[in-house]
Amino acid sequence: MAVIKEAGAFSFSWSDAVGLSCWRNRIGLRGIDVRSSFLKPAKAKKVFSIASLTTSRAAISGENILQMEATVGKNIVWHKSSVEKFDREELLKQKGCVIWVTGLSGSGKSTLACALSRGLHSRGKLTYILDGDNVRHGLNSDLSFKAEDRAENIRRIGEVAKLFADAGIICIASLISPYRKDRDACRALMPEGDFIEVFLDVPLELCEARDPKGLYKLARSGKIKGFTGISAPYEPPVNCEIVLQQKVGDCVSPCVMAETVISYLEEKGYLQA
Amino acid sequence: MAVIKEAGAFSFSWSDAVGLSCWRNRIGLRGIDVRSSFLKPAKAKKVFSIASLTTSRAAISGENILQMEATVGKNIVWHKSSVEKFDREELLKQKGCVIWVTGLSGSGKSTLACALSRGLHSRGKLTYILDGDNVRHGLNSDLSFKAEDRAENIRRIGEVAKLFADAGIICIASLISPYRKDRDACRALMPEGDFIEVFLDVPLELCEARDPKGLYKLARSGKIKGFTGISAPYEPPVNCEIVLQQKVGDCVSPCVMAETVISYLEEKGYLQA
Numbered sequence: 001m002a003v004i005k006e007a008g009a010f011s012f013s014w015s016d017a018v019g020l021s022c023w024r025n026r027i028g029l030r031g032i033d034v035r036s037s038f039l040k041p042a043k044a045k046k047v048f049s050i051a052s053l054t055t056s057r058a059a060i061s062g063e064n065i066l067q068m069e070a071t072v073g074k075n076i077v078w079h080k081s082s083v084e085k086f087d088r089e090e091l092l093k094q095k096g097c098v099i100w101v102t103g104l105s106g107s108g109k110s111t112l113a114c115a116l117s118r119g120l121h122s123r124g125k126l127t128y129i130l131d132g133d134n135v136r137h138g139l140n141s142d143l144s145f146k147a148e149d150r151a152e153n154i155r156r157i158g159e160v161a162k163l164f165a166d167a168g169i170i171c172i173a174s175l176i177s178p179y180r181k182d183r184d185a186c187r188a189l190m191p192e193g194d195f196i197e198v199f200l201d202v203p204l205e206l207c208e209a210r211d212p213k214g215l216y217k218l219a220r221s222g223k224i225k226g227f228t229g230i231s232a233p234y235e236p237p238v239n240c241e242i243v244l245q246q247k248v249g250d251c252v253s254p255c256v257m258a259e260t261v262i263s264y265l266e267e268k269g270y271l272q273a
Numbered sequence: 274m275a276v277i278k279e280a281g282a283f284s285f286s287w288s289d290a291v292g293l294s295c296w297r298n299r300i301g302l303r304g305i306d307v308r309s310s311f312l313k314p315a316k317a318k319k320v321f322s323i324a325s326l327t328t329s330r331a332a333i334s335g336e337n338i339l340q341m342e343a344t345v346g347k348n349i350v351w352h353k354s355s356v357e358k359f360d361r362e363e364l365l366k367q368k369g370c371v372i373w374v375t376g377l378s379g380s381g382k383s384t385l386a387c388a389l390s391r392g393l394h395s396r397g398k399l400t401y402i403l404d405g406d407n408v409r410h411g412l413n414s415d416l417s418f419k420a421e422d423r424a425e426n427i428r429r430i431g432e433v434a435k436l437f438a439d440a441g442i443i444c445i446a447s448l449i450s451p452y453r454k455d456r457d458a459c460r461a462l463m464p465e466g467d468f469i470e471v472f473l474d475v476p477l478e479l480c481e482a483r484d485p486k487g488l489y490k491l492a493r494s495g496k497i498k499g500f501t502g503i504s505a506p507y508e509p510p511v512n513c514e515i516v517l518q519q520k521v522g523d524c525v526s527p528c529v530m531a532e533t534v535i536s537y538l539e540e541k542g543y544l545q546a
Contacts, residue, residue, distance in 0.1 A: 082387035082388065082390045082391040082394075083387075083390045083391055083394045083400065083402075087394060088394075088399060088401075091394065091397065091399060092399065114355035114356075115355065117355045117356045118355040118356055121355075121356045121360060121361075121364065124364065126361060126364060126365065126399075126440075126441070127356065128361075128436070128439075128440040129356075130436070138432045138435065138436070138462070139429060139432035139433060139436070142425075152415075156412060156429075159411045159412035160412060160433055160436065162411065163401070163403070163411070163412070163433065163437075164436075164437075164440070166401075167399075167401040167437070167440075167442060168399070169440060169442075189411070
């Protein structure tokens with residue numbers, strides 16, 4: 001019977017042992033994953049060298065122990081969680097991230113999100129749109145439009161977007177998110193580089209002329225209070241990753257804008273594992 | 274210039290038009306998706322027949338109109354959202370669903386979730402685990418353990434799981450979820466068949482003997498109030514899809530249990546598009 005000698009504090013629990021048991025095939029094939037790609041700090045749960053192994057209620061087979069003994073002296077990465085972001089990204093041939101589309105009501109956020117989703121899907125990439133309005137029908141149906149609830153709406157969408165990115169998906173969050181501090185709080189949840197802020201820089205007059213939901217009309221007549229751009233501020237991003245500008249009389253098509261974002265993703269390596 | 278003749282109430286907005294513009298290739302290839310598979314009510318956003326087409330600010334090219342004119346007289350499904358669940362499932366070669374793992378603390382929910390995730394990943398399937406404890410560090414970090422917050426914890430995880438299933442992912446939700454009404458409320462969010470409830474039926478004495486987090490000890494000594502199985506009830510499912518039973522002295526390995534769930538998914542067609 002082998003014994004594990006710890007390189008760091010390590011408690012060998014029932015579920016760890018079971019996890020190890022499930023890893024038999026992978027261990028057998030890959031020599032317990034000593035590849036350098038597994039040694040990134042974010043991936044490495046436990047790095048230790050095997051000298052020996054004690055089991056309590058652990059269901060570790062002789063086969064595992066043999067395989068593990070074969071690697072004595074090497075550093076081993078312990079995957080406590082069975083499938084990691086890295087594994088899902090390999091499966092999908094892309095990197096999970098969040099594309100955060102911000103802008104005034106009527107600036108074309110949902111339209112860009114759709115065009116982007118279509119463009120990426122046609123390249124075989126998996127995307128998911130979190131639309132501010134849609135999420136209010138489900139997860140955020142308990143929230144009103146008062147200030148603290150609007151902030152909570154954004155916080156929750158940020159947290160869910162983070163989960164989607166962790167799942168390996170290119171998550172497109174599309175919501176006005178008028179305040180810098182709320183957007184920055186969402187950015188802070190994510191590993192650096194995985195939060196891609198896209199500002200739809202469209203003049204208020206153009207958004208108001210479109211008024212696709214008739215909301216500007218209601219806001220102007222005072223029927224909606226605290227409407228972004230009319231009776232509440234919109235704070236444009238200061239250092240966002242992408243600005244997509246539209247001017248009165250010079251509108252870029254959503255497909256062209258989507259291609260700009262896709263080129264960015266391509267350049268930054270998000271469209272490969 | 275053609276004109277759209279509506280089969281139902283239909284307002285042709287700027288973003289619809291843009292969506293249509295983006296659909297050009299697909300329209301060209303598929304004849305505007307008249308295939309019966311697109312005619313399921315859940316997929317069909319708008320079914321109408323094209324007789325003609327009016328545009329306002331719409332960026333619809335002559336090419337679209339030609340393609341659309343070629344289908345005059347056929348029923349057409351209008352995809353308002355650019356990429357649907359169906360499309361993502363085709364990409365992933367699987368069907369999005371929620372596997373809801375319920376059971377006492379220490380019954381092995383997280384361990385099963387990991388084994389299941391690994392088993393499915395090795396078959397090339399995309400999964401994501403929503404773990405009750407983990408989600409409390411992010412999305413649900415504002416919730417306490419009092420009754421209403423525990424219910425809200427479950428509701429939010431149900432809503433997020435629904436989004437993941439809609440993304441085409443096999444979402445594994447792993448949380449005690451002791452009350453039938455909370456689990457049933459989550460089931461009610463999903464299309465029929467897409468909520469697969471898995472009950473880890475493990476005797477309390479076995480869970481308590483394992484006590485992986487030392488919580489039973491604290492509950493017995495009165496340091497944790499309202500602990501499921503000790504000082505709060507657990508309501509076992511009545512009509513769940515899968516029961517995985519463990520007995521004292523007769524433990525089934527998590528890998529074997531995972532295979533039972535995978536066989537169920539295979540049989541029900543979830544492991545193909």
